[in-house]
Amino acid sequence: MCGIVGFFDKRPDGVGPVGKIVLSLLTTLGRRGPDSAGAALYADPEGLVVRVKLGERGDLGPRAAEVSERARQLTRVLATDVQGHYLRLVLEALREVRAFELALETVHPEVEVVSVGHRLEIVKELGSPANLETTFGLSAFTGSHGIGHTRLSTESRVDLSHSQPFWAHGTLDLAIVHNGHITNYHKLRRRYEQRGIRFYTDNDSEVIGIYLADRMAQGLPFDEALRASVRDLDGSFSYLAATAEAFGYAKDPFCLKPLIVTESEEFVALANEEVAIRTTFEGTLETWEPSNRQVQAWFLPRGGGRQAA
Template sequence: MCGIVGFLDKRGGLHQPIGRTMLAMLQALSCRGPDSAGLAVYGPPHSCWIVRAALPTDFLLATSARQSLERISGHGHVRRHEFDGAYVRFEINETLPTPADVERWVSEKLPQVEIVSLGHQLDIIKQVGSPEQLEASYCISQSTGTHGIGHTRLSTESRVDLSHSQPFWAHGMPDLATVHNGHITNYHKLRRRYEQKGHRFYTENDSEVIGVYLRDRLTAGLSFEVALRSSLDDFDGSFSYLAATADRLAYVKDRYGFKPLMVAETDDFVAIATEEIALRRSLGRDFMAREPAPGTLGVWATSLSKAVAEWPRN
């Protein structure tokens, strides 16, 4: 099971009310994934790294993380920070030039926290429980931006906690996030291969390998579209997955069509969801939805893609 959703506002503007739409989509799919819910929203570009990290669940560790943060925030690399439920969200100057530098620095200064998202636009919020509970904790319906992806999880093999919830940020690649419905059956083989190449895995969830794979292909110089296409050959098992970058939203569907996926596109939006019910509940009835053919993918760019593609400016 699991439910995945994606939404891209084609009308332009950096502050479209996509959180409200995506919450309604997630709620319609909550019965497909009662274990956890999560949302990745792409907001306006920041001139610094925006980092969301989960605080430790242990009270003493969390307290020490909070104290460390108060100490280092406001000068040096950290521009500012705010606590938000189970998370701390902070802005880090580009004096740390790459995501790897940011991660290294954070793991030195704040070894207790776990980075959940990093980029110039991406913000991932997820937790154990239903979409309603996610809304109650973080008011995700108030989120604005250009596009986003979301997930409701029915856990099958790995544990139910915040770390194993989706969306996943692809560590090392700013603003790249994925959500997955299905099972990557050659996960262990791929994971071994990537660990030998030096990639680190942060969870036991097979879906995490999608982001690792895409990061590896993008780093090797493939375009986003080509990397997605090659994943159709390199992943075994059942998958409908969505991937998003600062200016792109994409779906990929396995060759057998094992997992459902519906896509609707109008002049105003592109909406993707595991089931049509999510599209109807959130967006009404004045459009057709289609089930993409097995073994296909689709990529859409935001209306700001040109400007965003130049970000960060060198």
């Protein structure tokens, strides 16, 4: 199973209660994935935001201090905040994202940078979506768009690290959520590992972010990268992806996983069960299920106002 949800505010410079909306969508789909819940949200923070998982359990206070100290040695840190198992850092800027990430991760094997972005922030917790509210106050988050996930693990272990959304390590602001199985995962993983790309988990969904980051690094626009993925990824999938300016979905060649779409003048909402949309939004909204291999992407007006079908 797994629940996937997405929300995108289409209004020019639209900033709305994206945290509250994603939380509502996720709460309805909590039963599709009781193992963990997470969200990737996009806003305009005061600097470059880094979210770091300090560990899976225990007293993480000393480790938070150590990671913060390591960050200060490397760049100017504007703010630090500990939320549950996570440390949130606001940086002025970063020259080498990957080098910074690896430097923080040398503090302890359980330390993992879960997101870096000018607009992206990823939060994940074990258990129900309600825990995202308790730990991070998700509903207070305002921004332009977001994607979320509730996980029912079928192929890898249940911990914070294996939870979704996945950030594409090293690529600012790119995140994905996935329902399904990528059956050529091992083949793709081997190919990427031979090129020196590190996988952080044994979760097959992680490869989607790595794939998109790779395609976009080769020069493909976001929507074209999604389109290419439908040819290159095998298995069953409905996945959502987002960057600082874009938001979209892709469906597998056999329509094996559900996805419901609704779009109005103001917003786009996606969920793999319509019940999430109907419990979150009032009014008459037309909903439909995309076809096999279908890809659709939306771009923020401030990012050039481009819209692709």
